[in-house]
Amino acid sequence: MIGQIGAVAHLLDSVTIKFDWPGLDIRNPAGQQLSLVEFKFNWLTSAGTLLLIAGLLTVPAIGIAPRRALSRYADTYVQLKWPIVTVMSVLAIAYVMNASGQTATLGTWMAAVGGLFALISPILGWLGVAVTGSDTSSNSLFGALQVTAAQRAGIDPLLAAAANGSGGVLGKMISPQNLAIAAGAVGMAGREGDIFRRVLPWSIGFLALMCVLVYLQSLPVLAWMVV
Secondary structure, eight states: GGGGGGHHHHHHHHOOOEEEEEEOOOOTSSSSSOOEEEEOOOTTTHHHHHHHHHHHHHHHHTOOOOHEEEHHHHHHHTTHHHHHHHHHHHHHHHHHHHTTTTTHHHHHHHGGGGGGHHHHHHOOOHHHHHHSHHHHHHHHHHHHHHHHHHHHHOOOHHHHHHHHHHHHHHHGGGHHHHHHHHHHTTOOOOOHHHHHHHHHHHHHHHHHHHHHHHHHSSSSSTTTGGG
C-alpha cells in the first residue's frame, strides 16, 4: 500500500535503470530497431522487491530470529527453484515468439474461427497458467496472440486480453507448481494428486462459465460490461 503512494512510488522509481541489452539487435522489416532491446530494471518498484522489503520489515516486527528467518527464505527458494526456472523460460520464449512474428502468425491463424474466438479465448489463458504456474507468464506468452486474433476476428482486443488473464486465474488451482506449494504449506507433501483430483472439476466448471461470459460480452447482450 505504501509503495503505491505517489511520492513514495516516484522515489522508488527514481533508481530505475534502462539500458539496451548487450549484443541484441532486433529490427523490423523497415530496418527500425524494436523496443524489445531495451531492458527496464525497476528493482525497487517491482512487486517481488516490495514483497521482500515487507518481509524484512515483518521479521523484527513479529520477533522472529534473523537466523530462523534467513533459513525460511532459503527453504522457500529451494522449494520454488523449478517454478522460477519455468517462469524465466516461458518469458524467454514469449520474447522470442513476439520478436520473430510467431505470435502474430498464430493469432492470425486462430482468428479464422471468427466470433467464436471469444468462446475459446479464456481456454488459452487457462492452459498457459496450468502449464507455467504463472498468470504473468501466460499473459506474456499468449497476450499478444490474443490481441492479434481478436483484431482479426473483429472482437474487442481489450476483452480478449482480459479473458486471457481471467482464464489464467482459473488455471492456478491445477498448476503443478501451485499444487506443490499448497501441499507443502498445509503438510500434505506428496499428495498433490489428491488435491488435483478434487479441484480439477471445479476448475473446468468455472472455466466453462467464464467462456460463456466472455462470449456474451463479445455480443450486444453483455457488450456494455466491456469499458
